[in-house]
Amino acid sequence: xxxxxxxxYPDPRLKKISQPVKDFGxxxxxxxxxxxxxxxxSPASVGxxxxxxxxxxxxxxxxxxNYKHKTNKKNHGLLVLSNPRIVAHDGExxxxxxxxxxxxxxxxxxxxxxxKVEAEDINGKTIxxxxxxxxxxxxxxxxxxxxxxLFIDRIASPxxxxxxxxxxx
Ligand SMILES: [Zn+2]
Numbered sequence: 001x002x003x004x005x006x007x008x009y010p011d012p013r014l015k016k017i018s019q020p021v022k023d024f025g026x027x028x029x030x031x032x033x034x035x036x037x038x039x040x041x042s043p044a045s046v047g048x049x050x051x052x053x054x055x056x057x058x059x060x061x062x063x064x065x066n067y068k069h070k071t072n073k074k075n076h077g078l079l080v081l082s083n084p085r086i087v088a089h090d091g092e093x094x095x096x097x098x099x100x101x102x103x104x105x106x107x108x109x110x111x112x113x114x115x116k117v118e119a120e121d122i123n124g125k126t127i128x129x130x131x132x133x134x135x136x137x138x139x140x141x142x143x144x145x146x147x148x149x150l151f152i153d154r155i156a157s158p159x160x161x162x163x164x165x166x167x168x169x
Contacts, residue, residue: 004038004053006125009102015148018056020158021082024124032080032122036061042100047138049145052101058083060142062167064135069095071133072115081119084143088116095137097151100166107152110161111140 007014021028031050035120037047039061046067050059059082064075071093091113098106117139121127131139141151155161 001034001037002042002139003039004034004109006048006052006100007040007054007164008100009131009152010151013054014051014101014145014150015121016051016056018058018146021059021120021124022069023058024082024120024128028057029122031055032061033068035059036078036080036167039063044084045085045097045100047142049101049142050079051145051148052055058146060084060137060139060146062138062142064138067134069134071095072135073133074131075135076129076131079139081117081139082121084117084119084146086140086143087116087118087132091132093137096133096162097137097141099151101145102150102152104164106150106162106164107151107155109137109154110156111137113160115139 039045049058054121062079065077089112092111094110097109115136116130118128
């Protein structure tokens with residue numbers, strides 16, 4: 001399988017609003033397989049959203065299970081969420097975020113600490129769960145992509161933006 005090409009800032013296609021998923025058939029599932037493959041084969045990646053590969057449907061992939069962070073005490077492993085919506089939230093958290101579409105920067109972003117999520121699973125069945133800390137942040141970050149928003153749109157001031165160190169071989 002080949003990795004899908006990831007759009008990078010300032011590509012205007014990252015700003016497009018994604019459409020709800022209604023057809024959970026074979027084409028959709030084939031696309032999800034490629035999206036998962038692309039996420040797992042990108043460096044330090046814990047999530048990806050369909051519009052990042054120029055498919056403007058409301059699907060996100062999240063897997064926080066291999067990431068060490070003090071708030072990542074429990075997580076749900078691999079999540080494939082379509083039409084995700086946050087139906088309740090509580091608290092605040094600030095984590096340094098990065099993004100495959102913004103390879104040169106990381107930034108401190110304020111998010112909800114706890115969220116309750118509703119979404120459709122890979123077969124179109126509606127599911128509901130809650131999560132907190134790191135995994136909740138990743139879900140909020142990926143959900144933003146569906147509405148054309150990047151983490152750099154959410155940083156409070158320039159001092160919260162950091163140039164990523166690139167180590168040349
Ligand atoms: Zn991102």
